[in-house]
Amino acid sequence: MPELPEVETVVRSIRHHLLGRRIINVALSSHRVTRGDHTLTAQALSGATIQHVRRQGKQILIDLDNGLLYIHLGMTGKLLWNAEPGKYTRAFFHLDEGQLAYDDTRMFGRVEYFTVPPILVSRVGPDALTVSAPDFYARLQKYRGAIKAVLLNQTFISGVGNIYADEALFAAGIHPKTAAPRISKARALRLHTHLLEILKLSIESKGSSISDYVDSAGQRGSFQLLHNVYGKKDEQCPRCSGLIRRIVLAQRGTHYCPRCQRV
DNA sequence: ATCTATTCCTGGCTGC
């Protein structure tokens, strides 16, 4: 499941291949993923030149000389460089040098072309990697729900998903059900510090490969080896040796240590 | 206005 570190790893592994390249033609095969007219989209993309490859939160933004290519990997999306199209290839880009495949088994992701950047792209909050501590705390004041749900809300900050929400709350010693307004400034700042540290460490490990996440060269990440609570139900807490518990919160599997993480 | 529940998808796992 690609979250900020995984998307950042993909962007880093693909950027140097794409910059300055011209799109020759595009094959699209999933209306679920593209949400648009395939003929018109392919037509618009053909001949376009790639100017920037950026990331905001979990969104990949590819600036073209005639618009924006917006890619969200969803749950199982992959961008693969110089791979042959396969059963789950939903979009395939022939460039003047090389080719880019968008594979996505479950089709939760998106590949969309816009002439004008949509509200969608700008509506997400500041990137989790660069949000300042004061801004993090100030923004937190706007939410009343459980802190785990707030962390997953992309309008609060963007880029955090289920894995890193659980890991950051564990590192900060905060129970995932804690109501946002009950979190003191000191604890909020501690959460901010731990979250950034975890995201940066994960990027250094090229992300977490839980099921099938890989970067554009097909490389797996290794941060899953450093997870403390995510997916560790009934295993020992590395800090207190108590058992990690799994509950469902905000419709998501949530892992935490009942002894180390307090409301 | 907020928060919560539902929906979309399919491979992989569990249990009979």
Added chain:
DNA sequence: TGCAGCCAGGAATAGA
């Protein structure tokens, strides 16, 4: 061994 049924979850959408 086969297969039904459930699970994973990002984010739009609908409902409370």
